[in-house]
Amino acid sequence: AHPSRATGRPSFPSHSSETRFDRLPEYEILKIKRAVSDISGIATPFYRLHEGRAGATTSIAGRTIVNFSSYDYLGLNGHEGVANAAKTAIQDFGTSVSGSRLSGGERQIHRDLDAALAKLHGTEDAVAFVSGHATNVSVIGALLGPEDLIIGDAVVHNSIMEGARLSGAKRILCPHGDLEALERALRLNRARHRRALVVVEGLYGMDGDAPNLAALIKLKRRYDAWLMVDEAHSIGVLGATGRGIAEEQGVDPTDVDIWMGTLSKSLAAMGGYIAGCRPLIDILRDTTPGFVFSVGLSPPVAAAAHAAIDIMQQETWRLAKLRENGRTFLRSAKARGLDTGLSIGAAVVPIMIGNSPHAVILSERLLERGFNIVPAFFPGVAENQARLRFFLTSQHTAQQIDDVLDAVVEELSKVRNGPPLVSLVTK
Numbered sequence: 001a002h003p004s005r006a007t008g009r010p011s012f013p014s015h016s017s018e019t020r021f022d023r024l025p026e027y028e029i030l031k032i033k034r035a036v037s038d039i040s041g042i043a044t045p046f047y048r049l050h051e052g053r054a055g056a057t058t059s060i061a062g063r064t065i066v067n068f069s070s071y072d073y074l075g076l077n078g079h080e081g082v083a084n085a086a087k088t089a090i091q092d093f094g095t096s097v098s099g100s101r102l103s104g105g106e107r108q109i110h111r112d113l114d115a116a117l118a119k120l121h122g123t124e125d126a127v128a129f130v131s132g133h134a135t136n137v138s139v140i141g142a143l144l145g146p147e148d149l150i151i152g153d154a155v156v157h158n159s160i161m162e163g164a165r166l167s168g169a170k171r172i173l174c175p176h177g178d179l180e181a182l183e184r185a186l187r188l189n190r191a192r193h194r195r196a197l198v199v200v201e202g203l204y205g206m207d208g209d210a211p212n213l214a215a216l217i218k219l220k221r222r223y224d225a226w227l228m229v230d231e232a233h234s235i236g237v238l239g240a241t242g243r244g245i246a247e248e249q250g251v252d253p254t255d256v257d258i259w260m261g262t263l264s265k266s267l268a269a270m271g272g273y274i275a276g277c278r279p280l281i282d283i284l285r286d287t288t289p290g291f292v293f294s295v296g297l298s299p300p301v302a303a304a305a306h307a308a309i310d311i312m313q314q315e316t317w318r319l320a321k322l323r324e325n326g327r328t329f330l331r332s333a334k335a336r337g338l339d340t341g342l343s344i345g346a347a348v349v350p351i352m353i354g355n356s357p358h359a360v361i362l363s364e365r366l367l368e369r370g371f372n373i374v375p376a377f378f379p380g381v382a383e384n385q386a387r388l389r390f391f392l393t394s395q396h397t398a399q400q401i402d403d404v405l406d407a408v409v410e411e412l413s414k415v416r417n418g419p420p421l422v423s424l425v426t427k
């Protein structure tokens with residue numbers, strides 16, 4: 001450190017190679033990715049600019065594109081009833097509640113939304129947070145501590161992993177869908193820990209499959225663990241009235257300790273929530289940092305989510321159509337010899353490609369042909385698990401599904417039979 005001329009106190013040269021952002025390893029990796037994209041001439045499939053509202057169709061670079069990358073599963077984003085609710089809320093309350101609910105930010109629309117979410121899940125109470133990601137991080141981070149045990153399915157969402165890390169609890173990931181491994185993990189570890197949490201997704205956003213809820217409930221009872229189900233992709237997707245995996249599988253919702261969901265997918269808004277018994281929700285309202293120390297939901301956002309819940313339950317044809325589209329997609333993909341992995345054909349269907357460069361090139365070729373599908377590839381998934389991720393909505397037509405699958409088959413055979421590619425994967 002050099003003494004500063006002005007103050008005589010020690011000062012540091014502006015930035016060393018350790019603290020310069022453009023010298024961080026993360027930045028080097030970013031530069032390599034950009035170079036690969038420049039050399040290969042293949043643009044990144046991420047951050048594509050959509051020029052308007054993106055549902056079953058979208059506009060990219062001035063072209064109308066059939067879109068399979070929207071979580072607007074029920075086509076409620078922009079629905080007149082949802083939009084009007086949001087506009088009215090802005091008129092009544094403005095665009096922000098300008099404070100945490102605890103201190104000046106509480107509005108009736110928050111209370112109404114919490115009540116609607118509790119009713120939707122069939123639980124005593126619910127509480128909404130400003131982000132789905134923050135809900136998992138903050139709630140898991142606050143409810144569990146270093147004396148505790150968290151057992152999750154290997155492919156649960158990043159927000160669950162981050163919450164588990166924050167909690168300091170012992171973390172065990174079980175192979176995807178492996179109930180025997182889960183049972184073993186509980187049997188071998190439960191006794192040494194104060195509390196145990198088993199966490200799964202209601203419909204997996206990566207694979208499009210669902211867990212066996214009744215079996216999980218048996219296990220969590222046997223080992224006195226909490227069961228948490230993240231319904232980000234299953235609320236408004238599974239169940240005849242969109243109430244998620246409990247409705248789909250005929251399970252009593254009060255047998256699950258912690259229901260988590262997002263407002264950002266079927267419910268056409270943004271935010272997350274927890275639904276459960278009253279003491280749980282009371283504790284969360286009182287102690288979860290992401291609730292206590294964060295602003296209340298923006299009025300138009302809360303009103304939109306609430307309206308979406310109501311409309312979803314009035315217009316159940318949307319759920320039926322989504323289901324039909326999922327089944328059609330799965331059946332038609334399989335009939336064409338495509339590998340749909342574990343998907344049960346409910347809104348989320350991967351097409352397994354098994355090679356990262358192929359998945360990226362396919363995404364680009366399909367875009368050229370008028371279809372937007374985002375790939376998942378190494379290191380996001382294992383190299384042999386590289387895939388195109390299709391998200392279906394109630395607004396897709398059977399023709400659009402047929403057309404995209406035809407295009408996938410043609411382009412896949414071209415890349416597989418074309419000249420070999422330099423692998424983008426270095427290890």
Ligand code: PMP
Nearest residue numbers: 131132133157205230232262264
């Ligand atoms: N949980 C799961 C399973 C998710 O897929 C996501 C986001 N895709 C989240 C939580 C986070 O939700 P949000 O995007 O609403 O913050």
